[in-house]
Amino acid sequence: FRRSTRIDAVELSEILKISELAEALKRVGRDIITLGTGEPDFPTPPHVIEAAHQAARRGETVYTLTAGTIELREAIADGCQRENGYRPEIGEIIVSTGAKQVLYNAFAATLDPGDEVLIVAPYWTSYPDIVTVCGGKPVVLPTTAETGFRITPDQLRAAIRPKTRWLLLNSPSNPSGSVYSETDFAALADVLRVAPQVGIMVDEIYQHISYVPFRSFRAVAPDLADHTLIVNGVSKSYAMTGWRIGWGIGPKRLASAMLAVQSQITSGASSVSQAAAAAALNGDQQMLAERADDFRERRDMLAAALNATGVLDCPSADGAFYLFPGCAAAFGRTTAQGRKIDNDADFCEVLLEEQGVALVPGRAFGTPGHVRLSYAYSRASLHEAATRIARFCASMT
Numbered sequence: 595f596r597r598s599t600r601i602d603a604v605e606l607s608e609i610l611k612i613s614e615l616a617e618a619l620k621r622v623g624r625d626i627i628t629l630g631t632g633e634p635d636f637p638t639p640p641h642v643i644e645a646a647h648q649a650a651r652r653g654e655t656v657y658t659l660t661a662g663t664i665e666l667r668e669a670i671a672d673g674c675q676r677e678n679g680y681r682p683e684i685g686e687i688i689v690s691t692g693a694k695q696v697l698y699n700a701f702a703a704t705l706d707p708g709d710e711v712l713i714v715a716p717y718w719t720s721y722p723d724i725v726t727v728c729g730g731k732p733v734v735l736p737t738t739a740e741t742g743f744r745i746t747p748d749q750l751r752a753a754i755r756p757k758t759r760w761l762l763l764n765s766p767s768n769p770s771g772s773v774y775s776e777t778d779f780a781a782l783a784d785v786l787r788v789a790p791q792v793g794i795m796v797d798e799i800y801q802h803i804s805y806v807p808f809r810s811f812r813a814v815a816p817d818l819a820d821h822t823l824i825v826n827g828v829s830k831s832y833a834m835t836g837w838r839i840g841w842g843i844g845p846k847r848l849a850s851a852m853l854a855v856q857s858q859i860t861s862g863a864s865s866v867s868q869a870a871a872a873a874a875l876n877g878d879q880q881m882l883a884e885r886a887d888d889f890r891e892r893r894d895m896l897a898a899a900l901n902a903t904g905v906l907d908c909p910s911a912d913g914a915f916y917l918f919p920g921c922a923a924a925f926g927r928t929t930a931q932g933r934k935i936d937n938d939a940d941f942c943e944v945l946l947e948e949q950g951v952a953l954v955p956g957r958a959f960g961t962p963g964h965v966r967l968s969y970a971y972s973r974a975s976l977h978e979a980a981t982r983i984a985r986f987c988a989s990m991t
């Protein structure tokens with residue numbers, strides 16, 4: 595088969611590459627610690643699992659409404675009211691098999707060939723590829739630790755062109771952990787108000803893992819609701835990555851275009867998973883704050899250990915469960931085993947081979963010169979990883 599040029603443009607995820615190398619080393623008996631994957635390390639709450647069992651026993655094992663069950667969309671609307679201060683209408687909500695599919699459906703439904711999507715780097719690895727597969731053109735806006743890895747209004751103003759169709763933001767961010775404040779969003783909204791051809795897609799999947807006050811873009815700029823798509827889901831907050839439930843909240847015209855894609859092409863979400871997600875949103879929410887506190891402690895422990903290496907430079911990370919330190923101080927140096935480190939990919943590869951710790955190079959997120967660590971791992975794993983990374987850094991001359 596000849597591959598489509600769009601698929602040829604899609605890279606195998608760097609996360610997958612490093613995981614494959616880690617697996618190969620494990621198979622030959624190496625003791626490998628992986629800090630590469632972004633999923634909570636606690637189980638789905640028992641009442642959520644029970645709700646799924648009950649739904650299956652009730653016979654809810656058939657197709658649901660393609661946009662999602664009314665029960666789940668009501669729960670999403672209630673949750674949004676409770677946490678963000680606005681209540682979307684049911685027709686503005688479309689449930690999909692994870693936030694990733696929401697992003698795909700939205701771009702597939704709205705991009706014409708060559709339409710541009712502004713993507714802020716460091717970005718979640720899938721963003722540019724989803725845009726490419728949907729026929730659009732990803733336009734990457736680089737940011738640095740100096741601006742907290744957030745784009746500035748001036749940067750946004752300068753980037754908007756006649757072909758710009760969307761601005762895609764992620765707050766809290768994977769991989770940088772940056773969170774846009776109310777003031778940040780308000781300033782960006784001022785720019786967007788005079789560029790009505792640009793839609794604003796905000797991926798808020800890490801909403802509940804924020805160590806500073808979280809603000810939903812739609813709450814800050816309700817007058818832009820007609821141009822805004824909020825993306826969220828249960829994967830990260832409720833430890834439900836495998837249940838595959840995410841949703842988009844956007845104007846009805848957009849929701850119905852996304853529904854057309856979902857009904858004909860990507861399909862609706864699992865009935866049983868939808869019942870489980872509704873139970874998560876309607877049930878005890880106290881666990882969310884407890885989990886966030888727990889993640890914050892792990893962040894602090896790991897960031898302190900990384901900064902103490904004198905090689906990794908960890909900027910603050912206000913949310914999600916990742917650290918994104920710079921590793922440029924290692925470049926041009928050689929490890930005790932004689933391996934030279936010239937870039938972030940070398941850093942990860944040699945660290946994995948010499949010390950058995952798997953991280954992801956920053957280039958996977960459009961930002962070379964950094965590495966990403968997930969701290970959604972046990973404290974024991976984090977301690978051991980930090981010890982090995984310190985040993986690795988100390989061995990460089």
Ligand code: PLP
Binds near residue numbers: 632694829835
């Ligand atoms: N958005 C971001 C920023 C993510 O980090 C991830 C998963 O890593 C997703 C979306 C995917 O979420 P889901 O599992 O709901 O598809």
